[in-house]
Amino acid sequence: xxxxxxxxxxxxxxxxxxxxxxxxxxxxxxxxxxxxxxxxxxxxxxxxxxxxxxxxxxxxxxxxxxxxxxxxxxxxxxxxxxxxxxxxxxxxxxxxxxxxxxxxxxxxxxxxxxxxxxxxxxxxxxxxxxxxxxxxxxxxxxxxxxxxxxxxxxxxxxxxxxxxxxxxxxx
Amino acid sequence: xxxxxxxxxxxxxxxxxxxxxxxxxxxxxxxxxxxxxxxxxxxxxxxxxxxxxxxxxxxxxxxxxxxxxxxxxxxxxxxxxxxxxxxxxxxxxxxxxxxxxxxxxxxxxxxxxxxxxxxxxxxxxxxxxxxxxxxxxxxxxxxxxxxxxxxxxxxxxxxxxxxxxxxxxxxxxxxxxxxxxxxxxxxxxxxxxxxxxxxxxxxxxxxxxxxxxxxxxxxxxxxxxxxxxxxxxxxxxxxxxxxxxxxxxxxxxxxxxxxxxxxxxxxxxxxxxxxxxxxxxx
Numbered sequence: 012x013x014x015x016x017x018x019x020x021x022x023x024x025x026x027x028x029x030x031x032x033x034x035x036x037x038x039x040x041x042x043x044x045x046x047x048x049x050x051x052x053x054x055x056x057x058x059x060x061x062x063x064x065x066x067x068x069x070x071x072x073x074x075x076x077x078x079x080x081x082x083x084x085x086x087x088x089x090x091x092x093x094x095x096x097x098x099x100x101x102x103x104x105x106x107x108x109x110x111x112x113x114x115x116x117x118x119x120x121x122x123x124x125x126x127x128x129x130x131x132x133x134x135x136x137x138x139x140x141x142x143x144x145x146x147x148x149x150x151x152x153x154x155x156x157x158x159x160x161x162x163x164x165x166x167x168x169x170x171x172x173x174x175x176x177x178x179x180x181x182x
Numbered sequence: 183x184x185x186x187x188x189x190x191x192x193x194x195x196x197x198x199x200x201x202x203x204x205x206x207x208x209x210x211x212x213x214x215x216x217x218x219x220x221x222x223x224x225x226x227x228x229x230x231x232x233x234x235x236x237x238x239x240x241x242x243x244x245x246x247x248x249x250x251x252x253x254x255x256x257x258x259x260x261x262x263x264x265x266x267x268x269x270x271x272x273x274x275x276x277x278x279x280x281x282x283x284x285x286x287x288x289x290x291x292x293x294x295x296x297x298x299x300x301x302x303x304x305x306x307x308x309x310x311x312x313x314x315x316x317x318x319x320x321x322x323x324x325x326x327x328x329x330x331x332x333x334x335x336x337x338x339x340x341x342x343x344x345x346x347x348x349x350x351x352x353x354x355x356x357x358x359x360x361x362x363x364x365x366x367x368x369x370x371x372x373x374x375x376x377x378x379x380x381x382x383x384x385x386x387x388x389x390x391x392x393x394x395x396x397x398x399x400x401x402x403x404x405x406x407x408x409x410x411x412x413x414x415x416x417x418x419x420x421x422x423x424x425x426x427x428x429x430x431x432x433x434x435x436x437x438x439x440x441x442x443x444x445x446x447x448x449x450x451x452x453x454x455x456x457x458x459x460x461x462x463x464x
Contacts, residue, residue, distance in 0.1 A: 033232055036299065039434070043301045043373070062195045070202045077209065078225050081306055081342070084209030091206060095199045143210070145303050145370070153371060 016060070024072040027052055032079045035168075043157060046165045049076065050136055051172050053093050054129060058101055058115050069094035085143040093136045104128050129169055130162075137162045222335050222342075226308070230340025233297040234310055241294070241437060248437050255326045288403050291315055291441040293323075295330075298345070300433050303370040305345040307331055309439060312339045322401040322442040327431040328408045329353060330439055332401060341441075347373055347433055354399045355408055358392040360385065366393070366408065366427065373433050376409065378425040385423065387414050393427050400450040402442060 027049040035048045052072060056065055073087030080086070102110050104124050120128065137158040145154045190197065241248070293315075297308035311317050313336050323330040323343045331343040331351065344351050349370045355378055356363035364380040378393055391411040397404030409429040417424040444450070 032229070033236060037236075039301055045301050063198055066195065066198055066202065070206070073206070074209075079229050081225075082304075083211075084206035088203060088206035088210065091199060091202045095195070150370065 017064070020056075020064075020068055024049075024052060024068055025075070028072050028075040028079070031076055036080070040160075040164055044160045044164055046161065046168045047137065047140070048165065048168050048172070049090075050093075050133055050165060051169055053090065053097055053136070054132060054169065055117075055173075056097075058098065058117065059113050062098070066091060066094045082144070085140060088143060089136055089140045092139060093132060096135075097132065100128065100131055104131075129166060133165050133169065134158070134162045137165065223337055226335060226337040226340050226342055230296065230308055230310065230337065233308060234340075237294070237296040244437060251326070252438070287445040289316070289443045289445065291317060291443070293317075293341075293439050293441055295436040295439050296340075298433070298436050300345075300347055300373040303349050305347045305433075306334075307343045307345050307436070307439075309341050309343065309441070310339070311441060312337045312341050314338055316443065317341050317441050318443060320401065320447070321444075323439050324402065324406060324442055325431055325436065325439045328429065329395060329402060329406055330431065330433075330436070333441065345433065346376060346429070353402070353408075354396040355393050356396040357381070357385070357387060357411075358394050358405075363396045363398065364425075374429060375412070376427045376429055378411075378427050379417070379420070379422065381423040381425060383416060383421065383423055387411055387423065387425060389413065393425075400444045400447045 031047065031049045035046050039045055049072060053069060069090040070087050073090035074084070076082070076086040077084055098112055101115065102112070104127055105115065105119075138155065141154045141158045141161070142151070145151070291311055293309040293311040295307055296310050297306075299305045307323065307330060309317075309323065317333060317336045319333055319336050321333045321336075323333060329346055331345045331348070332353075333341050333343045335342045346353065346366075347368050349368060351368070353366040354363060355366040357378075362381055362385050364378050366376055366378050368376045381387065389411055393408045393411065395402040395404060395406040395408060407430055409427040411425055412428045413426045415424050415426075416422075
């Protein structure tokens, strides 16, 4: 737990939070859709690693973004939520009956499994985040529509990220 | 005793998860309090500093367009000065006295917009002037094309303002010509339009009418342009008119702004202390 990976993880959440706040918040499509790139931390975190640390780091990254963006705690809430249910989604998508998380490796995922995995987590994250931001039921359809289109944009960025850092991710 | 420890060990992740979610919810509900007391100074100066550096580059790219706009504004102001017959106007203070002797006094601090968002339901603007330059909490933020927002936190060198594109803001506004006033709000849908509410049904409103600020709140001077009427509809809930206003200022393209400080604000606030009117604008 207290090894090189911990520092790499901490550095990466800081970098992702800063990149989101200072670069990707300024990328707007059609004036109302925006990518949330920091979700790659949740997507590509090794599945066999410590879950306590994973949830705590996700919370910490959300909190950093919230402090810089003045959004209260919505990013922290959403990231913790998605981090907690990520393993369940992997389990469902793996299609095995006797599933052992300790022996799971992302290399066993096929391309369609990867696409479903990314799409489900991104959509899940964006819907919760935008619903929390709106915080009322009026205009819920507009919010969900926003979440859907923003998810599409984030998806494209995540694919680009995966292509760029291909070797590092497939641990 | 062992079975309690076993239960905790088995569900440890879940317990951590619940604890962190509760903490996040607490932060969501207590947003303003913890920000203003604990982190506002540090996070405003950090994001302000970084955004300042970033916006230095984008401002450089937009320099020709900005220059042209400023030139236009200068020409308009010069024309006004000539009409008023003033040759050596004092630059910092602006005093306006009408026929009844009613006096409004404002100072204007020029500022650069260094961070701005339009896609959320609660948008904020960061500017590069703070307490050191005379900006205070509760001051208005305007541009040459209209109202931008109200300063909610003034740091030492940077300040944050709640944008007009925020569902929590309410600004006094009136229809130019018949002087009926209502409240300008934003429904969070389109960054180009805001809504003027609380106008009675029997008032005649035409498409293309100008909406401007009302002098009734101490934040903004009277008669600042906000936008024009594009459509109107009857609100079934309140029975009043709901007017769609096209904002003159394009919020996606903000670069320069002015902070308006009312010099009589403290006195006005003291007078209105028992009222709730003042809460409408902050």
